[in-house]
Amino acid sequence: MPTRISASATTPGTSEERGTRLWTANDLARYLGVPINTIYKWRSTGEGPPAYRVGRYLRFDAVDVADWLEKQRSE
DSSP: OOOOOOTTOBOSSOTTTOOBOEEOHHHHHHHHTOOHHHHHHHHHHTOSSOOEEETTEEEEEHHHHHHHHHHHHHO
C-alpha cells in the first residue's frame, strides 16, 4: 500500500515560518498511486496539478493538489 501524504503536511517552525510543505514529483506520484512518468507527462501536457520550479526542481503545493483532485471529481 503506498504511503499517503497528508494535504495538511507542514514544515516545522513558528506559525510565521510554517507553511505547506512542497511535494516532489515522487511524493505526488506516491500520493496519487501513479507512476512518476505520469506526473511528468501531465506536466508537459498541462493536465496535472499546478507545479512550481524551485531552481531546477519541480515542486507541488499540497493545497493545489487537493484543489486539483476536487476539480477532477466534478468533471
